[in-house]
Amino acid sequence: MSGIYIHIPFCKQACHYCDFHFSTNKDLMEDMVDSICLELEQRKDFFQKGDAVKTVYFGGGTPSLLSKHHLERILEKITTRYSLDLEEVTLEANPDDLSTSNLQNWKALGIDRLSIGIQTFNPEILKFYNRAHTAEESLKAIESAKSTGFEKLSVDLIYGFPSTNHDLWKRDLEIALSQNPRHISSYCLTVEPKTALGNWHKKGKYKAASEDFAAEQFEILMQSMEDAGYVQYEISNFGKSDQFAIHNTNYWLGVPYLGIGPSAHSFDGKNRGSNIANNAQYIKKLKTGESIYAKEILSKEDAANDYLLTSLRTIWGTDLTYLKDYSGYDLADLKKDTFKMLRQEKLILEDTNKIILTKKGRLLADSIAESLFLP
Incomplete structure (x- = not known):
């Protein structure tokens, strides 16, 4: 879909x-x-x-x-x-x-x-x-x-x-x-x-x-x-x-979407990209057949971090098994000290190999995601 x-x-x-x-x-x-x-x-x-x-x-x-x-x-x-x-x-x-x-x-x-x-x-x-x-x-x-x-x-x-x-x-x-x-x-x-x-x-x-x-x-x-x-x-x-x-x-949840219009962003399931922001240039380039879209090729690390940043904001949380299959990285092992700290501070719940933010954790969603980012 x-x-x-x-x-x-x-x-x-x-x-x-x-x-x-x-x-x-x-x-x-x-x-x-x-x-x-x-x-x-x-x-x-x-x-x-x-x-x-x-x-x-x-x-x-x-x-x-x-x-x-x-x-x-x-x-x-x-x-x-x-x-x-x-x-x-x-x-x-x-x-x-x-x-x-x-x-x-x-x-x-x-x-x-x-x-x-x-x-x-x-x-x-x-x-x-x-x-x-x-x-x-x-x-x-x-x-x-x-x-x-x-x-x-x-x-x-x-x-x-x-x-x-x-x-x-x-x-x-x-x-x-x-x-x-x-x-x-x-x-x-x-x-x-x-x-x-x-x-x-x-x-x-x-x-x-x-x-x-x-x-x-x-x-x-x-x-x-x-x-x-x-x-x-x-x-x-x-x-x-x-x-x-x-x-x-x-x-x-990372479902692919096509962004249409000036400065619109798109995601094809693997890579992201964005359209030119300037209205006049957007209109002109489309008429002349020039490209208005710049694609960003994501590395495995970037794609994993992208998934972390978005999925962690949801009630469904981050699926660590999916992340490992997708990127090859075992986040629970690589970031075990960070996981320990997040649990002690009652910022995350771990349920069937998922990370879900607590109400307290939602206040710090972006910084928690950043602490789990892959190098």
Whole structure:
């Protein structure tokens, strides 16, 4: 099985915490959709013969800016050029784009999961993020999606906004849970270079929350989700037992996926690669037949570390037998001192030759993976 990820590099507005382009120029959007369809055509042999596409994910930027016609063209290209056994088609959407007509159009096109970028219900923080929607629009968007028949609904939240206490974050979680979405994704606000927030931080205009403060909010998140009956199937993703996002799950489990669009990443099961990031160059090179994709050949060590980093974030953990068969390395033997320390610190569980992070360990997922990396 496999998945297709369509990266849409446009936003309605410039957000302080990301670096997406924020043009809504209709001609440029049309050129981009033409190019995405052309790339889908050119890369139709990316997957192995007989490998059916299980998921399609429209993400990055603001895919909900695409018209019904644009989405229809892209989906038609996928339908006619790829072997399909679709289980899920996801669209990331801004709350202010969830009009009745849009929701009905998306439903008619076969989109069955919505990931709504709410971020926060606090008006002041929304202004800081430079978001176009209000808290009231977020609540209305959730209600409208439900009434249109979208049972697979994910609410996206951001934690780690600097404050004197955790009241704002607790309130966000309280409001989100009151809406009873089947899925919640939550990510920490981080300062990235080449973003407005990164520049503010560099100039001393913004002071990020401390690591301890963000960790405390993550602990509040985990406990709140557990109390509400959600399963933390991946570090940042929580779902009711029958509502795990299939595309997300497959990504963390190492299922091959084809990334389409500027700066989109792909994984063929062995090696990774990425597309050129510049919009204009992406469009131009596709038209002239030049390569827009750079493949990264992974060594056995790199592939093993890649698997460690992703699988360790999940509820299913890292399969040491698979890792040994795949890479030839016996991690339990090579890293026995590290394993001993991780057990003593109650950061991991070992179950039938698997490493699974404890709740305490989830706070340190990346550093634990790094401590287990092969040289």
